[in-house]
Amino acid sequence: MLLLQFSTSHYCRKARLALGYKRIPYQVENLTPGLHILKLKPLTGLTTVPVLLPQKEGEPEAIADSTRIFNYLETYQNDPPLLLPDRTQQTQAWLLEDWLDESIGTATRFVYYHFRAGEGKSIDPSFSSQLVINIVRRQYGINSATVALASERLKNAMDILSCWQNKPYLVGDRLSVADLAAAALLSPLSLIPEYRQHYPWLFEKIVTIHKICGEKLPPGLQ
Numbered sequence: 001m002l003l004l005q006f007s008t009s010h011y012c013r014k015a016r017l018a019l020g021y022k023r024i025p026y027q028v029e030n031l032t033p034g035l036h037i038l039k040l041k042p043l044t045g046l047t048t049v050p051v052l053l054p055q056k057e058g059e060p061e062a063i064a065d066s067t068r069i070f071n072y073l074e075t076y077q078n079d080p081p082l083l084l085p086d087r088t089q090q091t092q093a094w095l096l097e098d099w100l101d102e103s104i105g106t107a108t109r110f111v112y113y114h115f116r117a118g119e120g121k122s123i124d125p126s127f128s129s130q131l132v133i134n135i136v137r138r139q140y141g142i143n144s145a146t147v148a149l150a151s152e153r154l155k156n157a158m159d160i161l162s163c164w165q166n167k168p169y170l171v172g173d174r175l176s177v178a179d180l181a182a183a184a185l186l187s188p189l190s191l192i193p194e195y196r197q198h199y200p201w202l203f204e205k206i207v208t209i210h211k212i213c214g215e216k217l218p219p220g221l222q
C-alpha cells in the first residue's frame, strides 16, 4: 500500500495510526504542497491528503479522506478491529470521530499555525518554513478573530474529552476510531506550552496511542 501524504499533516498522521495499529505494511510518498493538486485531482476528484493507494488487484485504486481510510482498512483487515462490538458504543465512537475530524482538527490547525507564525516562530524561523505557514494561514483564513473562535472550540473540546483522563479509551473497553482521531488531530498542540501545561493528561494519551500503533511521536513529544 502507498500513502500519499504531507509529512506534517495531522490528518495523514491519523491514517498512519490506523495502518500502524493494524500492522499493515505500507510506504509513504510525501507530496509537495501546491503541486499535490496535480496528482490528487485526477485520482480522487479532491485536493486533500491523506490518500491511500492499495496497489492490489481487485481493490479500489485510491481512497481519499482519513475516515474512508479507516473504513477501508477495517474491511481489508479487521484484526485488530478499529470498531467496537457494541452498536451504541460504536455509534458514539463515530460521532466523536466525525466531530474531531470536521471541527476539532480544523480548530487545531488554526491555533497551531497562528502559534508557529507568532510566539512559536523560533521553532523554525527560516524563510521557507514561514512562507509555507503564511500560505496555509491565507488558504484557510487564519487570523486573530478566527483563531479566537478556534481556541474556544478547543477549550470546549478539552472539557468534553477530559473524561479520558480516568479511563484508557474514549469509548468502550478497547481502542477505537475515536482514540485514533483524538491522538492524531490534537497532536500539533504538543508544541504549544499553554496546552502542555493545562492538559498534561492529553499528551500522555497521545504518547500511549502512538506507542500502541508503532508510530513515531509527534514533534514536541519525542
Ligand SMILES: N[C@@H](CCC(=O)N[C@@H](CS)C(=O)NCC(=O)O)C(=O)O
Binding pocket: 006, 009, 010, 011, 012, 047, 048, 049, 050, 064, 065, 066, 067, 101
Ligand atoms: N477530512 C479530511 C481532511 C484532510 C485535510 O484537510 N488535509 C489537508 C492537509 S492537513 C490538505 O490536504 N490540504 C490541502 C488542500 O486542501 O489542498 C480527511 O480526514 O482526510
